[in-house]
Amino acid sequence: PSIIYTLPLGQGAPWIDHQSSTGFQRVKRGWVWNQFFVLEEYMGSDPQYVGKLHTDLDKGENVVKYTLSGEGAGSIFTIDQTTGDIHALRSLDREEKPYYTLRAQAVDIKTNRPLEPESEFLIKVQDINDNEPKFLEGPYTASVPEMSPVGTYVTQVTATDADDPTYGNSARVVYSILHGQPYFSVDAKTGIIRTALPNMDREVKEHYQVLIQAKDMGGQLGGLAGTTTVNITLSDVNDNPPRFSKSECPLVPESSAVGSAVGRIKAHDLDIGKNAEVEYTIVPGDGGAIFDITTNEHNQEGIIILKRPLDYETKKAYTFKVDASNAHLDPRFQSFGAFRDTATVKINVLDVDEPPVFNKPSYVMDVYEDTPAGTIIGAVTAQDLDASSSPVRYSIDWKSDLDSYFDIDPVGGTISTNELLDRESIAQHNISIVATKLILTSRVGITVHVLDINEFPPELASPYETFVCENVIQTFSAKDQDLPPAGQQFSFKSPKEDMKINKNFTVRDFGSKYNTAGILTKRSGFRRRLQEIYFLPVVIEDNGYPPKSSTGTLTIRVCGCESDGSLLSCSAEAIFLPVGLSTGALIAILLCIIILDNHKGENCYSDIRDNVIHYDDEGGGEEDTHAFDMGTLRNPKVVKENLYRRDVKPELKRGPRPPVSQDSADIRDFINQRLKEHDTDSSAPPYDSLATYAYEGNGSKAESLSSIDSLTMDLEEDYDYLSDWGPRFRTLAGIFGEHDGSDRFTD
Structure with a gap:
């Protein structure tokens, strides 16, 4: 079953x-x-x-x-x-x-x-045919370049039918265009839309709306249909050149600042976007040096810029040409014609009131000092360049001339002195002159140089104080407060009255090339004990007009010098020879000299340094009593009897010096005896030593060599008997302490 x-x-x-x-x-x-x-x-x-x-x-x-x-x-x-x-x-x-x-x-x-x-x-x-075709993506938007050829693809539309495509014709769709002809067409099977007219111009019509139908049943009668809208835009191409609508004639004030915009011009382009971008240039000619032009990116205007100042009185109008061209060219359309346009621009300069203008940017004037007040030293000129030619008035800016040294004629502009000028006080004045026209003002600077006149005599450059040792003592120079135009030149000489009575010194002029002079001695053998200080008048004259001169005084001090002329001492206490040295001190000095003669130089100095405190500094002079104990070289009797201040020259009346015994036999015997004692002394150190002798006894005929006793001696005594001992005295003085640099030592 x-x-x-x-x-x-x-x-x-x-x-x-x-x-x-x-x-x-x-x-x-x-x-x-x-x-x-x-x-x-x-x-x-x-x-x-x-x-x-x-x-x-x-x-x-x-x-x-x-x-x-x-x-x-x-x-x-x-x-x-x-x-x-x-x-x-x-x-x-x-x-x-x-x-x-x-x-x-x-x-x-x-x-x-x-x-x-x-x-x-x-x-x-x-299935039955109960569903119409539907456009799921509509409405559509598309664009196509203008001037496109026929058949240029625009876009594609698609409709779907829900009916069974395998059963009958319920789902077979056919496309057609209901609105949008004759500009566009649609393919019945694929739904592709294309251009249908040539050279569609965006500048004529830019936007199009096309209605597309999709019908099932193969488009047969009784079939169901659906529609959609396609919005089509023509995109721009550079098919139009820029065009000026009119020429420009702006009115520009002459006071316009450099770099400011003084006019605008625009060339219109029917294209859009980058195809409408315009470049402006000024054609070489009348306005190229005065004006420039740039493009405003937002509205494509040409902005005219001022490059140089305008002056109505010089030029009242400028005429020039401006070219406008596209920055982005389309080679397809350049054959249509020149893609540029030219316009004529005329700029009229507007006259405005301007302040007066000086004929110079600055002034320099010269005036001699001591010029009488009211003297005209120069003039300034300012003009009104406007057509009105208003009068100009002058004044001095009080801030630049607080002390009122100058005055100015308000009408003529002449400048005069208001008081006496002094170059040595103010050598240069800087003032400001104000020129006024109505309420407009301008300023100019004036530099006034005060010229020097020869009003000051020359004088010594410094208070000279020199010393005399040999013929040429010292050179000296002079200075002058005046400002010479070509360099100062001085001459030096002794006063006429002094040339006759001065038998000690004279002045030698070394010439204007060097501007110096020298002091020469007229004799030799200057002695400090006779006269320590000399005064020499000098007449100094300049080369100014009129020439000025003055008399200066040189101070010349007699000093102790080396044989080569180098200065040893000019101090008052070191002038006199210490002939009052005690016999004991002299014996000690002679003993040291004998030791230096009997030993090699280096060994002697080495031994002495081992036993004598040596100072490298000069010390404080005779009053530096802490530097070295000078007691062993002093005669107690003389010290007690002759206590004088060492910082001043004694004012004692000098007398004849007692004779000094020339017999030195007792001294030789004494020295030989002491040498023998030291040579045979077993307790003496193994090296040479210096034995000093501070006191020779009260019976010495030579008495003391102290400089204190020497005050009573005859200043004209001959001290040549000590000249052979001079170098040795200097050596001993360097050891024992105080030495004034000469062939003498103190105490």
């Missing part, structure tokens, strides 16, 4: 032979299939018949019961348990669910025992 699936009539059910118990007979019944069909969108009042289930075991005796299970069983589909008829309880939509899978079962109505195995079958929803 088997279940027979019977299709409802009208759905192509054929005749099928069926073998029964009575033999073969022809029975009209349903086709045996494993699926049923149900029309979608059924709108009838009764449930829609789907098909029938039947088994051969069903003899019509009501012993077989049919059951249905699976998708939609009981809710969408129902079955007559007795007859096996299946019905759809509601309208179905294929686009919602195209088919349902169910299972059928035949059982014994009494025992509920399956009579056959469960069988599965499909109920397919049969």
Whole structure:
């Protein structure tokens, strides 16, 4: 036995032979299939018949019961348990669910025992053309360059149909253009939109709206349709040159600042974006040196810039040409013509009131000092360059001339002195002159140089104090407060009256080339003990006009000098020879000299240094009593009897010097005796030493060599008997302490 699936009539059910118990007979019944069909969108009042289930075991005796299970069983589909008829309880939509899978079962109505195995079958929803084509991405936006050729691709549109594309023509879509002709066309199968007219110009029409239709059933009558909108824009290409609408004639004040904008000009370009960018240039000619032009990036205007100052009185108008061209050219359209335009610009200069103008940027004037007040030293001139030619008045800025040295004529501009000028006080004056026209003013600076006149005599450059040792004593120079125009030149000489009476010194002029003079001695043998200080007048004269002269005084001091002329001492206490030295000190000096003569020079000095404190500094003079104990060289008797101040020259009256004994036999005996004692002294150190002798006894005929006693001596005494001892005295003086640099030493 088997279940027979019977299709409802009208759905192509054929005749099928069926073998029964009575033999073969022809029975009209349903086709045996494993699926049923149900029309979608059924709108009838009764449930829609789907098909029938039947088994051969069903003899019509009501012993077989049919059951249905699976998708939609009981809710969408129902079955007559007795007859096996299946019905759809509601309208179905294929686009919602195209088919349902169910299972059928035949059982014994009494025992509920399956009579056959469960069988599965499909109920397919049969499609009808109930969906129109739809554009899922609409509305569309597209662009195409202007001036594009016919057939240029613009965009593509696509419509979809929800109906079954495998059943009939319900889903076969055809495209057509409802609005937008004759500019564009659409391909019926692919939906590609293309241009249909040549040289569409954006500047004429930029935006287009095209309506596209998609129709199913292959576009046949009765088919469903859907539409969409395509917004098409023509993009710009540089197919238009810039064009000036008119020439410009701005009015520019002559006081306009350099670098300021004095005019604007614009060339209009029908293109947009970078295709409308304009470059401006000034054609070489009248205005190229005075004006410049730049482009305003925001509005593509040409801005005229002032490069140099304007002057109405010099030039009242400028005329020049300006070129405008595109910065980005399209070679496809350059053949249309010149992609540039030229405009004529005329700039009229507007006259404005300006302050007076001086004929010089600054002035320099010279005036001699001591010029009488009211003397004119120069003049300034300022003019009103405007057409009005207003009068100009002059004045001195009081801030630049606080002391009112100068005055100015307010009409003529002449400058005069207001008081006497002094170059030595102020050598240069800087004043400011104000020129006024109505309420407008201008200023100019004046530098006044005060010229020197010869009003000061020359004088010694410094208070000279020199010393005399040999013929030429010293050179000296002079100075002058005046300011010479070509260098100072001085001459030096002694006064006429002094040249006759002065037998000691004279002045030698070394010439104007050197501007110095020298002091020469007229004699030799100057002695400090006779006269220590001399005064020499000098007449100094300059080369000014009129010449000025003055007399200066030179101070000349007689000093002790070396044989080569170098200065030793000029101090008062060192002038006189210390002839009052005691006999004991003299013996000590002679003893040291003998030691120096009997020993090698280096060894003697080495030994002496081992036993004598030596000072490298000069000390504080005779009053530096802490530097070295000079007691061993002093005669106690003389010290007690002759206590004088050492910082001043004694004012004692000098007398004749007692004679000095020339017999030195006792001195030689004394020295030989003492030498023998020292040579045989076993306690003496192993090296040479210096023995000093401070006192020789009260019976010395030479008495003391002290400089104190020498005050009573005759100043004209001959001291040549000590000249051979001079170098040795200097050596001893360096050892024992005080030495004035001459062949003498003190105490």
